[in-house]
Amino acid sequence: MPAVPTVEATMLGKLDWSAIPLDQPIPLAAGGVVLLVILGVLAWVVVKGHLPYLWHEWITSVDHKRIGVMYILLASVMLLRGGSDAIMMRIQQAIAYQSQGYLPPEHYNQIFSAHGTIMIFFVAMPFVIGLMNLVVPLQLGVRDVAFPTLNSVGFWLTATGALLVNLSLVIGEFARTGWLAFPPLSELSYSPGVGVDYYAWSLQISGVGTLVAGINLVTTVLKLRTKGMNYLRMPMFCWTTLASNLLIVAAFPILTATLAMLLLDRYLGFHFFTNEAGGNVMMFMNLIWAWGHPEVYILVLPAFGVYSEVVSTFSSKPLFGYRSMVLATMAICIISFMVWLHHFFTMGAGPDVNAIFGIASMIIAVPTGVKIYNWLFTMYGGRIRFATPMLWSVGFMVTFIIGGLTGVLVAVPPADFMLHNSMFLVAHFHNVIIGGVLFAAFAGFEYWFPKAFGFRLDERWGKVGFWFTFVGFWVTFMPLYIAGMLGMTRRMQHYDVAEWRPWMLVAAFGMLLLTIGVLAQVTQIVVSIRNREALRDRTGDPWDGRSLEWATSSPPPVFNFAFDPDVRGEDAYWALKHHAKQQQLEDHSGPEYQDIEMPKNSPTGFVCAFFATVMGFALIWHIWWMVILGGVGAFATFVVFAWRDHDEYVIPAAEVERIDRINIEERRNLVSLAGTL
Amino acid sequence: MSDQTHMHVEHDIAPGDEEQHSVRERILGYVVGLGLALLLTATSFFIAGTNLVWQPSIPVALIVLAIAQMGVHLVFFLHITTGPDNTNNVLALAFGLLVVFLVVGGTVWIMAHLNQNMPPMDQIMQMPR
Numbered sequence: 116m117p118a119v120p121t122v123e124a125t126m127l128g129k130l131d132w133s134a135i136p137l138d139q140p141i142p143l144a145a146g147g148v149v150l151l152v153i154l155g156v157l158a159w160v161v162v163k164g165h166l167p168y169l170w171h172e173w174i175t176s177v178d179h180k181r182i183g184v185m186y187i188l189l190a191s192v193m194l195l196r197g198g199s200d201a202i203m204m205r206i207q208q209a210i211a212y213q214s215q216g217y218l219p220p221e222h223y224n225q226i227f228s229a230h231g232t233i234m235i236f237f238v239a240m241p242f243v244i245g246l247m248n249l250v251v252p253l254q255l256g257v258r259d260v261a262f263p264t265l266n267s268v269g270f271w272l273t274a275t276g277a278l279l280v281n282l283s284l285v286i287g288e289f290a291r292t293g294w295l296a297f298p299p300l301s302e303l304s305y306s307p308g309v310g311v312d313y314y315a316w317s318l319q320i321s322g323v324g325t326l327v328a329g330i331n332l333v334t335t336v337l338k339l340r341t342k343g344m345n346y347l348r349m350p351m352f353c354w355t356t357l358a359s360n361l362l363i364v365a366a367f368p369i370l371t372a373t374l375a376m377l378l379l380d381r382y383l384g385f386h387f388f389t390n391e392a393g394g395n396v397m398m399f400m401n402l403i404w405a406w407g408h409p410e411v412y413i414l415v416l417p418a419f420g421v422y423s424e425v426v427s428t429f430s431s432k433p434l435f436g437y438r439s440m441v442l443a444t445m446a447i448c449i450i451s452f453m454v455w456l457h458h459f460f461t462m463g464a465g466p467d468v469n470a471i472f473g474i475a476s477m478i479i480a481v482p483t484g485v486k487i488y489n490w491l492f493t494m495y496g497g498r499i500r501f502a503t504p505m506l507w508s509v510g511f512m513v514t515f516i517i518g519g520l521t522g523v524l525v526a527v528p529p530a531d532f533m534l535h536n537s538m539f540l541v542a543h544f545h546n547v548i549i550g551g552v553l554f555a556a557f558a559g560f561e562y563w564f565p566k567a568f569g570f571r572l573d574e575r576w577g578k579v580g581f582w583f584t585f586v587g588f589w590v591t592f593m594p595l596y597i598a599g600m601l602g603m604t605r606r607m608q609h610y611d612v613a614e615w616r617p618w619m620l621v622a623a624f625g626m627l628l629l630t631i632g633v634l635a636q637v638t639q640i641v642v643s644i645r646n647r648e649a650l651r652d653r654t655g656d657p658w659d660g661r662s663l664e665w666a667t668s669s670p671p672p673v674f675n676f677a678f679d680p681d682v683r684g685e686d687a688y689w690a691l692k693h694h695a696k697q698q699q700l701e702d703h704s705g706p707e708y709q710d711i712e713m714p715k716n717s718p719t720g721f722v723c724a725f726f727a728t729v730m731g732f733a734l735i736w737h738i739w740w741m742v743i744l745g746g747v748g749a750f751a752t753f754v755v756f757a758w759r760d761h762d763e764y765v766i767p768a769a770e771v772e773r774i775d776r777i778n779i780e781e782r783r784n785l786v787s788l789a790g791t792l
Numbered sequence: 793m794s795d796q797t798h799m800h801v802e803h804d805i806a807p808g809d810e811e812q813h814s815v816r817e818r819i820l821g822y823v824v825g826l827g828l829a830l831l832l833t834a835t836s837f838f839i840a841g842t843n844l845v846w847q848p849s850i851p852v853a854l855i856v857l858a859i860a861q862m863g864v865h866l867v868f869f870l871h872i873t874t875g876p877d878n879t880n881n882v883l884a885l886a887f888g889l890l891v892v893f894l895v896v897g898g899t900v901w902i903m904a905h906l907n908q909n910m911p912p913m914d915q916i917m918q919m920p921r
């Protein structure tokens with residue numbers, strides 16, 4: 116290192132041509148394809164003149180429904196990226212028996228690290244946050260979330276994180292440390308490259324976005340409910356949203372602080388987690404899991420909410436044991452903060468500590484079990500319709516029980532000493548995350564798609580997608596349990612044990628089925644968009660739903676409801692509907708239409724995220740002038756936003772009336788049609 | 793919550809928006825808060841340097857003063873009260889305290905027991921390879 120920095124070092128930090136991995140064809144090709152697709156889409160948008168539409172209606176939108184859709188779109192695109200990583204790893208393990216396979220170790224390590232990071236932070240998280248954004252205000256009967264512009268900032272910061280992770284494909288490298296970057300491996304002495312910095316800065320930036328989303332949704336549920344919507348009348352999804360976002364607010368700061376300490380170690384020579392100078396790696400383990408375990412419940416609680424809605428709707432019955440469900444949700448919310456040590460049973464703690472945390476972990480299975488029984492009893496005696504969302508839900512129940520049981524198994528410390536960090540563990544968490552969270556994401560997607568876009572999805576392709584994914588999941592992950600019990604550890608780039616080989620081949624075949632499942636779902640979307648006129652839903656209530664999101668048109672107007680719905684009990688819309696049927700929707704003389712004020716669009720989120728991207732990139736490459744530029748830019752954006760005078764616009768009563776009349780007309784037709792049957 | 797209860801949403805007030813008080817009263821509140829906060833800060837600095845009290849009690853005194861400081865901030869600056877209009881804020885505070893207690897307490901406990909299942913370093917050094 117020269118004492119006086121050269122001009123290039125000042126201008127470009129660590130960045131030079133060697134950062135482009137010209138010698139590694141696979142990531143370069145992958146990155147190139149992604150880049151081409153992005154540029155292609157951009158070019159198409161500009162040429163077709165869609166840019167103004169995109170800018171005014173989506174990018175600067177502060178409408179919770181639009182933001183929800185964008186979250187889900189981000190998650191879906193990232194699912195394809197994470198899925199490609201998965202395919203590459205399964206192929207590697209299928210062929211790397213007594214050979215090096217086709218992926219060199221340093222590349223394989225980057226793939227499994229990127230896969231985990233992407234799937235948790237940029238697929239599962241945005242998917243559930245997207246569903247919550249889309250649905251919760253509608254279910255609560257309100258016009259928007261508590262902080263609409265903040266909501267947009269949260270989304271765009273998440274997108275920044277995703278962008279940085281993908282940028283690491285073509286400029287530099289990604290972490291080789293696994294999805295939680297344990298030190299000392301992630302410290303400067305063992306990971307001198309920019310990989311860990313890409314990892315840490317993308318999570319810091321998207322973590323701020325997640326925290327913002329959490330604060331927003333907690334406030335929305337606590338403060339913005341329509342008339343009569345008291346806590347014990349809220350749909351289950353709102354309850355699980357509340358619990359999950361309380362966990363976000365409580366847990367994400369721990370992640371931010373932990374990564375900040377790691378970054379201080381790496382950038383400024385601190386010694387929080389180093390081997391020397393009094394650092395303690397176990398503190399990292401402790402802190403990251405104090406966030407990490409609540410995180411898995413942040414993901415799975417909203418999933419439970421989705422299943423509750425779907426199961427009750429498609430069984431045409433109220434949710435069985437609503438109050439016990441609420442209690443179970445809140446119990447999980449608290450207990451999930453009391454079990455984190457189960458992730459490092461094997462790292463030195465004595466019998467007292469291990470036993471207490473082991474028992475606490477097993478106790479979580481109790482409220483979860485309560486929920487499963489409640490869903491089963493909801494189905495019992497109901498008129499069940501096996502539409503695609505319901506298939507995902509039943510598939511979940513079957514699958515998740517196995518995942519929960521193996522969870523309890525690894526929560527037994529002596530058993531965990533055998534199973535920790537084996538393929539058995541890998542099978543456990545994929546079992547709960549795919550079978551729990553991803554299935555819920557798909558169920559919610561199929562269930563609320565007609566609400567968001569005004570037409571249903573093609574059922575046939577949806578079912579094909581479900582069956583391939585469901586069977587594919589079992590074929591891929593059951594062999595991993597077995598391989599784990601045969602002693603195979605996780606994250607192996609190659610191996611020499613003959614007994615493991617057949618199971619790796621079966622798992623690779625399962626991955627093929629999963630891939631077909633994903634392709635079927637992509638086809639489903641394409642086919643449905645093509646046939647959208649035939650699939651159009653004019654009623655706003657395609658599934659005979661029970662909660663308030665079905666009380667408005669599909670897609671809902673910007674203001675969601677012309678009048679604040681008046682809630683008199685659980686299953687608010689179901690009650691309204693039956694009341695209305697009796698009266699044949701005769702009297703609609705109701706109250707006068709009023710002007711409605713809605714928040715104005717704002718580019719704040721997008722501009723903030725732009726500067727955050729600049730700053731993140733500059734921090735990763737030590738380009739200090741650019742860091743300052745990004746920081747000043749982001750702050751200036753905030754100041755400009757804070758000083759604006761007009762933040763709302765008015766929709767005149769006449770316009771509200773016009774929009775609402777159309778909706779009422781469609782519904783009246785529906786009711787009279789139902790009357791003739 | 794019974795069915796008759798009104799939406800307490802309307803009664804619940806976010807920290808910061810208190811229309812009922814006059815400007816004078818509010819300024820007075822902030823001044824008192826600032827005074828108390830400064831007093832507690834000054835006391836902490838004084839205690840840390842003094843030898844008028846029994847030395848081992850100093851850390852304890854600092855912890856007590858820090859907690860008092862948090863109380864002052866919550867009451868005077870964040871306006872947490874026990875009034876019925878403050879249920880959400882008090883509950884949020886309680887949840888926050890619970891989580892902090894669990895995480896900090898758990899961490900202290902875990903970190904103190906981390907080496908229980910580990911042989912001492914000199915034994916590891918002598919282990920056959």
Ligand code: HEM
Binds near residue numbers: 479526534543547
């Ligand atoms: C009955 C409930 C559950 C219990 C008792 C349980 C227990 C455990 C235990 C003890 C471990 C650590 C095992 C080891 O490292 O050796 C673990 C790992 C894991 N669990 Fe669970 N679990 C449960 C449910 C869930 C759910 C619902 C999710 C996600 C939605 C989940 C996600 C994970 C993940 C991601 C890991 C591995 C993290 C890693 O090491 O990379 N678990 N679980």
Ligand SMILES: [Cu+2]
Binds near residue numbers: 408411454
């Ligand atoms: Cu856990």
